[in-house]
Amino acid sequence: MFDDVPPGVLQSWPPPSSNPQTKIPTVLAYEIVLAVLLNAVVALRFYSRLLCVTRKVHPDDWVVVPGYVGEHFLLRNSEVPH
Numbered sequence: 001m002f003d004d005v006p007p008g009v010l011q012s013w014p015p016p017s018s019n020p021q022t023k024i025p026t027v028l029a030y031e032i033v034l035a036v037l038l039n040a041v042v043a044l045r046f047y048s049r050l051l052c053v054t055r056k057v058h059p060d061d062w063v064v065v066p067g068y069v070g071e072h073f074l075l076r077n078s079e080v081p082h
Contacts, residue, residue: 035071042068
C-alpha cells in the first residue's frame, strides 16, 4: 500500500493514535442518530405532501424511497467486528 512512499516520509508520520475497535460505539451512535433523523425527514416529507400541500405524492417524492430503503438495507447488513 505504501510501497511508493519514500522511507523518510513514512518515518515522519505520527504513529496510529487509536484502535479502530474502540470507535465502534461512536460509529453505532452516529448510525442510530442519522437513521432516526432520516426516518423523521422522510415521514415529514410525505406527511407535508399528503396532508398539507398538494394532497398527493409526486414523482420527486418517490425518488426519496429508494434512498430510504437502501439506507435501511445498508444499516441492517453492516457488520460490527467482535
